Amino acid sequence: MIMKFKARLALVSLVVLIMFLLHNSFWLWGLDDKIPLLFGFMPFAFSYYVGYAVLSVLAMKLVIDLAWPDPTKEVVESFTDGERSV
Amino acid sequence: MNSVIGIGILISYVVILIAIGAYGARITLKTREDYFLAGRGLGSIAIFMALFASNITAFTIIGHAGLAYQVGYGAYGYVIGWSIFITPFTYYLVGYRSWLLGKRYGYATQPQVFGGIFNSRLIGLVFTVLLLYYTLPYLVVSIIGGSLAFTTISEGAVPYWLASMVIIGISLVYTIPAGMRGTVWTDIFQGTIFLVVAMLLLFAVARSLGGFSEITGRIIESNPAMLQRNLSPAIAPVNWFSFTFTNSIAVIVFPQMYTRILAARSSRNLKRVSLYYPLALAGIFGVSTLLGVWGSVAVPGLVGKDADYIVPMLIQQYLTPAWTILGLVVILAIVKSSIDSQLLSVSHIVIDDLLPWFRRVSTGQAVIWGRMLLVVFAAIAYYVALVRPAAILNIAAFAFSGFSVMLPVMIGALYWPRATRQGAFAALIIPAVMLHLWYLGVLPASTTFGFMPVFPAFMLAIVILIVVSYLTPAPSPEQKEKTFGLFEKVFK
Numbered sequence: 001m002i003m004k005f006k007a008r009l010a011l012v013s014l015v016v017l018i019m020f021l022l023h024n025s026f027w028l029w030g031l032d033d034k035i036p037l038l039f040g041f042m043p044f045a046f047s048y049y050v051g052y053a054v055l056s057v058l059a060m061k062l063v064i065d066l067a068w069p070d071p072t073k074e075v076v077e078s079f080t081d082g083e084r085s086v
Numbered sequence: 087m088n089s090v091i092g093i094g095i096l097i098s099y100v101v102i103l104i105a106i107g108a109y110g111a112r113i114t115l116k117t118r119e120d121y122f123l124a125g126r127g128l129g130s131i132a133i134f135m136a137l138f139a140s141n142i143t144a145f146t147i148i149g150h151a152g153l154a155y156q157v158g159y160g161a162y163g164y165v166i167g168w169s170i171f172i173t174p175f176t177y178y179l180v181g182y183r184s185w186l187l188g189k190r191y192g193y194a195t196q197p198q199v200f201g202g203i204f205n206s207r208l209i210g211l212v213f214t215v216l217l218l219y220y221t222l223p224y225l226v227v228s229i230i231g232g233s234l235a236f237t238t239i240s241e242g243a244v245p246y247w248l249a250s251m252v253i254i255g256i257s258l259v260y261t262i263p264a265g266m267r268g269t270v271w272t273d274i275f276q277g278t279i280f281l282v283v284a285m286l287l288l289f290a291v292a293r294s295l296g297g298f299s300e301i302t303g304r305i306i307e308s309n310p311a312m313l314q315r316n317l318s319p320a321i322a323p324v325n326w327f328s329f330t331f332t333n334s335i336a337v338i339v340f341p342q343m344y345t346r347i348l349a350a351r352s353s354r355n356l357k358r359v360s361l362y363y364p365l366a367l368a369g370i371f372g373v374s375t376l377l378g379v380w381g382s383v384a385v386p387g388l389v390g391k392d393a394d395y396i397v398p399m400l401i402q403q404y405l406t407p408a409w410t411i412l413g414l415v416v417i418l419a420i421v422k423s424s425i426d427s428q429l430l431s432v433s434h435i436v437i438d439d440l441l442p443w444f445r446r447v448s449t450g451q452a453v454i455w456g457r458m459l460l461v462v463f464a465a466i467a468y469y470v471a472l473v474r475p476a477a478i479l480n481i482a483a484f485a486f487s488g489f490s491v492m493l494p495v496m497i498g499a500l501y502w503p504r505a506t507r508q509g510a511f512a513a514l515i516i517p518a519v520m521l522h523l524w525y526l527g528v529l530p531a532s533t534t535f536g537f538m539p540v541f542p543a544f545m546l547a548i549v550i551l552i553v554v555s556y557l558t559p560a561p562s563p564e565q566k567e568k569t570f571g572l573f574e575k576v577f578k
Contacts, residue, residue: 005577019172020330023163023330024326026323026326029315029316032160032314037299041376045163046159046376049163049167052163052167053170053367053368057364057365059171060360060363068357071186075572078190078572079190
């Protein structure tokens, strides 16, 4: 079972890598003056990140579905939720 | 008439904040947990707005718009592009595991979480010192930036010293009585204000400049370089790449952000925040970028630091005086929502993690001491903001980098059972020293191989953590079980 979670964590790493590459996509910079304005006022250098924001929501959804389990009942019952002695 | 309405808006705004503080104080229990962590009961909207409002500082409408004015639309991706994804992702990567440990063992700050994982008071102390060292100058710079903007937008009617006093004073009015509950509730109010007003501001400026398409057409005609990232040396690929290791990944290390994650009521609340956070970040920085770029043709000729005040200038020159008042409210909301949480978190760390080295602090005393420390830190921050000593400003200049290079240890502690306290100690200290040597010019710039110093320092932290951990005895099974035993029950 632990291996299974590790495999899902590997997929999450892949998602992060893809998002990192999409952000550092210098090879696309040459398109900055070639792609038409989005909605008449967003040049590519700007609209690219509007799209990136939407993609980020989808990526976070994938991360949550893949590797963000809620704590089990047993774990919740172990929560102290109280004062830590200092 | 306008001034009467304006003063009315300002007074209403302050009265609402005071009312929130007073009501928060009535239901805040005099316990450490309730005062500093709102009883770990923050719901989705509260945690979302608390993180978002603390994340957005004066830089968003001052420094960022100024950069967009100078380099064009590329400033958007350069400053916030990677943050759009990675900042909410770190709420999962670091935040969720820390939250689990906080719920299980009662940890309330980074020194407690990471000192607890390594079973080392020394690691806790190193976290305490580094977090205070970087947060205090950053707090002062937030006050300076906000006060200058306040003075600019009021056309000098509110002098700098008074602006600083107003910003700090109003923050204290609700933070002292209501603690984290006060800061979070006001964040919901203030975050809503600056999101809504920023959008309205964008449309108002666009309208006065002839419309979205018209102003964009003028930019293409007069300065087409603003559209092309390849033509801006300031955001050249090597800087762009280095910058991905600076502000975006530093956010989760800020104590005011980290503590708020620990205060979430449930895992589901954190998931919702992480899911929708990209849209809020992209939205507010998108507005700031557009205003900055439009400013380059609407108010041309600004050079260097003068460009930072392009948004206040646009408001003054193109909008009615009523907008000036709204602009002041937005500045106040943005600046205060950051500094109140910074003030509270530094007080919290001192009470919980520094003071116990010298004396035992009961839970009731912690709240009293916390309130007194808020006043003390606010007074110090005010004095330093007036004097503006170069040493403080120099530290603030690389505070983001300092926070960033602490992240490898935080991730290592939460994911790698073989990480040792010796490895963590070395990986916290050595990269921090190297950052200082690079930023203060002791080491030549060539030793960073063309990157910003944060990148080699970040890599150094990873290497040191791994090498020193393998060279030192592995943590005991009991120590590992305490942290990773819990994780194994959740991440199956």
